[in-house]
Amino acid sequence: MKKLFCILLLIVGVSLCGCADKRVFLNDNVDGDLDVSEVKMQRNHAGFLEVHIRGDNDAGKYFKSEYRIVWFDESGFPLDSLLSTWTPFPVFDDAEFYITAVAPHPRAVDFKIIIRKQEN
Amino acid sequence: MNIRMSHTCLWGALLMMVVLTGCSGVKTTKIDLDNDKAGDVMGLDYRDFQDAAREAVHDILRSGSLDHPRGERYVLAISRITNDTMQHFDTDQLIKKVRVELLRSGRVYVTTAVGAGGPEDAMNFQARELRKDDEFDRGSVADKGELQAPDLSLSGKIIQRNIRLDKKEQQAEYYFQLTITKIKTGLAIWEGETLIGKRGSTKAVSW
Numbered sequence: 001m002k003k004l005f006c007i008l009l010l011i012v013g014v015s016l017c018g019c020a021d022k023r024v025f026l027n028d029n030v031d032g033d034l035d036v037s038e039v040k041m042q043r044n045h046a047g048f049l050e051v052h053i054r055g056d057n058d059a060g061k062y063f064k065s066e067y068r069i070v071w072f073d074e075s076g077f078p079l080d081s082l083l084s085t086w087t088p089f090p091v092f093d094d095a096e097f098y099i100t101a102v103a104p105h106p107r108a109v110d111f112k113i114i115i116r117k118q119e120n
Numbered sequence: 121m122n123i124r125m126s127h128t129c130l131w132g133a134l135l136m137m138v139v140l141t142g143c144s145g146v147k148t149t150k151i152d153l154d155n156d157k158a159g160d161v162m163g164l165d166y167r168d169f170q171d172a173a174r175e176a177v178h179d180i181l182r183s184g185s186l187d188h189p190r191g192e193r194y195v196l197a198i199s200r201i202t203n204d205t206m207q208h209f210d211t212d213q214l215i216k217k218v219r220v221e222l223l224r225s226g227r228v229y230v231t232t233a234v235g236a237g238g239p240e241d242a243m244n245f246q247a248r249e250l251r252k253d254d255e256f257d258r259g260s261v262a263d264k265g266e267l268q269a270p271d272l273s274l275s276g277k278i279i280q281r282n283i284r285l286d287k288k289e290q291q292a293e294y295y296f297q298l299t300i301t302k303i304k305t306g307l308a309i310w311e312g313e314t315l316i317g318k319r320g321s322t323k324a325v326s327w
Contacts (some may be wrong), residue, residue, distance in 0.1 A: 083174060
């Protein structure tokens with residue numbers, strides 16, 4: 001019984017770690033159909049911050065999703081940009097998905113991203 | 121009897137008018153531009169221009185094409201952007217979004233003194249006419265040789281192709297093609313194309 005409890009605890013822990021990055025939010029409508037496994041941030045050769053996100057499709061079927069990313073400057077203020085509008089991306093059946101986003105200004109130092117299923 | 125009939129008719133007509141007024145008018149609402157859930161249209165709407173502009177800007181900033189070797193800003197001129205679709209719209213619906221983002225990025229200045237069809241802002245030259253007018257403070261009038269020539273040019277074309285799939289369904293394809301050219305060499309340093317495709321009823325208008 002104790003062993004089973006430990007295994008359950010481990011499973012819950014692993015599933016929670018799947019999207020441990022506090023800058024990534026999954027909307028309620030995702031409902032376990034996708035999860036984020038990796039978040040990388042780097043400054044590209046042009047001096048703009050880039051974010052690479054990798055995740056998995058757990059729904060077992062193709063669907064369209066979209067993300068909205070907000071970039072913040074050093075003072076924590078959001079940078080207003082066209083690049084912060086909802087951007088669609090495909091989530092293929094039984095495959096990883098990838099998001100690559102670039103900051104609108106070299107002043108950007110951080111980001112927050114929300115991912116949801118596209119409804120229409 | 122006749123009077124009673126005409127009264128009934130009048131009340132009936134009045135009631136009908138009230139009902140029709142209440143039912144026929146679709147309520148006007150503001151579009152929630154941040155979360156617009158309305159269905160797509162066969163023609164181009166603001167969401168298509170927004171998507172095409174966002175994709176272009178994203179690609180330009182990632183490419184590093186606007187990196188000046190000395191860390192300065194390039195001067196970008198807006199060249200001819202052709203609307204080769206069956207729809208009437210101002211290509212600025214696309215280009216303004218792109219140039220605003222590029223200007224904000226800190227990598228370019230956009231010149232309004234040079235454009236494909238002449239200066240975008242005629243005041244660049246009209247204000248220089250004031251050199252002849254003694255009423256103006258000489259120091260506040262632009263000197264000769266102060267205008268900056270463009271290093272780069274942004275040009276493009278929007279193309280539409282309509283395909284009839286069957287009697288009931290049609291397909292409209294919209295290609296947003298943009299190019300940034302280095303004026304000194306005439307070489308394109310960035311090119312991008314965004315395709316937006318739509319399928320719908322043949323009754324829907326895409327022009």
